[in-house]
Amino acid sequence: MMTDVTFPPGLVLALGAFLLPLMPKGWMRTSYMLALPLLAMAMVWGVADGPGAAYPFLEYEIVPVQADALSRLFGTIFTLMAFAGALYALNQDKIHELTAAYAYAGSAVGVALAGDLITVFVFWEIMAVASTVVIWSAGTDSAYKASMRYVMVHLLGGVVLMVGIVAHVMEVGSIAFTAMEANSFATAMILIGFIINAGAPPLSAWLPDAYPEASWSGTVFLSAFTTKTAVYVLIRGFPGEEILVYVGLYMIFYGIIYALLENDMRRILAYSIVNQVGFMITGIGIGTEMALNGAAAHAFAHIIYKALLLMSAGSVLYMTRDEEFPDGRRKCTDLGGLFQSMPLTMVCGTIGALAISSFPWTSGFISKSMISQGAANEHMMFAWLLLTAASAGVFLHAGIKFPWFVFFQKDRGIRPPDPPWNMRAAMVFFAFLCIFLGVMPGPLYAILPFPVNYEPYTGAHVVNMLELLLFSGFAFFVLLPLMKRTLTLTLDFDWFYRTFGMALFRVAKAFAVRITDAYWKAIKTVSAAGSMFGEGLTAEYAVLGRTWSSGTMGLVVMVLLAVFLVVYLL
Incomplete structure (x- = not known):
């Protein structure tokens, strides 16, 4: 039976994740890890159909919880996956991986129950950060490099999505997350932002590049949330x-x-x-x-x-x-x-x-x-x-x-x-x-x-x-x-940005170094010439270096004042 749950179930996982490092390893941590996703699942099924509480934000209303059959379906499988993934990962000693994995799962649930584009975007970006930490947690050099490529692709997707959302809000005057058509710049940018997370071409390589570099447990979590969240928003939006x-x-x-x-x-x-x-x-x-x-x-x-x-x-x-x-x-x-x-x-x-x-x-x-x-x-x-x-x-x-x-x-x-x-x-x-x-x-x-x-x-x-x-x-x-x-x-x-792109970067870097070196060389030459000229003028017997009489100085001042007066009057 539906109840009036208005607190985002995804936040139960995302915020509850940060209590994991405080739990001593043993029955307490195990119980907590298994209970948290089940609590989030119960909350998903406790959300009544339709929008929940709305909160004012600038001229708009944020709706962090909105449920129907589609969002409940995805919220259910995301929390079920978090439970099974936690059971599988009980032997994982890297607590930061488990913390990131729960934040990752919670953010996916947050997207599934979001009623507006701003909430979608916030949870979307938390997913990108949390999943990057899951990859980092493997602790290998290859995992670190893959995670850097991974996060660059997802930050690019996030920027594209944000541009689309801002343009869409300016066009329609609403942040509601409803079905759209990719017939404008705004909606096309939103669509591109979504399908980047789905692993669509030409950026599909981020997925097989990064996921296999995670730990034995991390890859299990990674397989479930990013691409399927993209599937959810595409069903909802396009x-x-x-x-x-x-x-x-x-x-x-x-x-x-x-x-x-x-x-x-x-x-x-x-x-x-x-x-x-x-x-x-x-x-x-x-x-x-x-x-x-x-x-x-x-x-x-x-x-x-x-x-x-x-x-x-x-x-x-x-x-x-x-x-x-x-x-x-x-x-x-x-x-x-x-x-x-x-x-x-x-x-x-x-x-x-x-x-x-x-x-x-x-x-x-x-x-x-x-x-x-x-x-x-x-x-x-x-x-x-x-x-x-x-x-x-x-x-x-x-x-x-x-x-x-x-x-x-x-x-x-x-x-x-x-x-x-x-x-x-x-x-x-x-x-x-x-x-x-x-x-x-x-x-x-x-x-x-x-x-x-x-x-x-x-x-x-x-x-x-x-x-x-x-x-x-x-x-x-x-x-x-x-x-x-x-x-x-x-x-x-990915060869284009891993090999060809790096080659272009090296060429551009060499060219920039040469331009910079030429610039500073020119500055040094001009500075040296100026110094020599100044030294010539201020030497002991030069024009500005020797002692002038009071009469001569008075004459120079009068001439300068006369020149200034003529220029001013003209």
């Missing part, structure tokens, strides 16, 4: 924006191609995030109730199965630390045969892989298919064909490649056990949800933003998907010699 169909389709195939080329297991899954968000953005661009329901449901399901996959990868990373690999083994070329000693991790990772591949009776099947159905209903044959082909590509890179190369390929002789109980519990919990939602989609369909009139388990749909996945798997093993990973480096758009 439903049916046609350009999003093409942006989403590009992201889908971009993620597939780069994931197939990748050797690092967490970078495979990071590129897969871009790919999966592409499905959601395509659905938003289609804009019908079916497609928007599909985008929202797929975001909900994706947070669960993607976190499960990264929990599986993080467990491998955590349990394979040794003198040779102090941070754990992360490359496919260093892994293999782990199913023998990590059976639970393997099973949970495989369930996540099946869910992301839309295998029947998993959560991905009952969510992603709604987006394809939305395209079919609108007779968008081109989009439908690409979405269908992309489903096969997803099975290749995430459904088979990840579990095969990590758990089943050639045995490397390493025998780490399954991770500690809390990590196993988090994986089992999300694996259960992947299957439960796939078998019983009713509870998820009931909380979607629009009434659901869709039956995923028709004979034709199940058979078609099984055929598609079967032939994709057959193609993978036929082409397995080509799929074997090597120690190679794939170039992405």
